[in-house]
Amino acid sequence: MTATSSDVKAWARELGFVACGVTTPGPSERAAFFDEWIARGYGGTMRYLHRQAKKRKDTRLIDAEARSIIVVLDNYYYAGPAAASSARSGQADGLKIARYARGRDYHDVLGERLDLLGERLLGAGARHVRRYADAGPVPERDLAVRAGLGWIGKNAMLIRPGAGSWCFIGTIFTDLALEADAPYPTDHCGTCTRCLEACPTGAFVEPRLLDATRCISYLTIEQKGPIPDDLAASLDGWAFGCDACNDACPWNVKFAEETAVPGYRPEGRPEPDGEDFDALDEAEFERRYAGTPFSRPGLAGMRRNVRAARRSRSGTPS
Secondary structure, three states, X not given: OOOOHXXXXXXXXXXXXXXXXXXXXXXXXXXXXXXXXXXXXXXXXXOXXXXXXXXXHEHHHOOOOOXXXXXXXXXXXXXXXXXXXXXXXXXXXXXXXXXXXXXOOHHHHHHHHHHHHHHHHHOOOOOOEEEEEOOOOOOHHHHHHHOOOOEEOOOOOEEEOOOEOOEEEEEEEEOOOOOOOOOOOOOOOOOOOXXXXXXXXXXXXXXXXXXXXXXXXXXXXXXXXXOOHHHHOOOOOEEEOOOHHHHHOHHHHHHOOOOOOHHHOOOXXXXXXXXXXXXXXXXXXXXXXXXXXXXXXXXXXXXXXHHHHHHHHHOOOO
């Protein structure tokens, strides 16, 4: 039996993915937007985006064997207790940690889940399967729109009707010739600007145009060296990543449901206590936080983040 698009979507539902769609490799309609975004310096020091530019603008260049691209959405939302000072909520000493960083490294969790879907494909006629879990030169949001899964909101996030935007996007490139879905046709943001108004650092130049160099996620993860003083003062307590624009989105307020995927939840994972990082050496940091997103900025980056986040809460100058 050779798998069909309907089969793939049924398997994705069985595995607990929020949604699944299919598109084909090809040039991006947003290529000119990407070029201008890079040229204006909004990508900051993320030089890998420059290296990946050709493939991001034409997914045929990513995998020559692929005839179809399967796109899935995986819910990672976790509310936690309401108390802002509770470590169980992902916040400690008044500091805030983005929801996607509260469990295991989501690249690993999503990758393992994509592998399960890939095994189904290999057992149903596919000879070639290559998955990407928010890594590599893949323009995930563009592909998700092309696969009919949602629209790109004013906060530059993919929004899924009836689900919101608390989702990771995973892709599988395969040699199966699957029936493609129609692109998602409608923008449902309307006149709402709550996400733009909620951004603590004013990172949105205009709707859907993010200056990453002002985004708290960039500043606490990608930024090398000190966080600029004016932006550090606006961190609003965020020590790793930021959920402000997602928290404000009415689609999330109305439709967000807690994830059933254990790896995305914080149970059993270490939480920073606001004092940890100055007391840790590299070996202890690795022991506590290996396999979590905190490995990306490393010990030095987390020390910097916690200090800046605490100052932003206290109003103490950097």
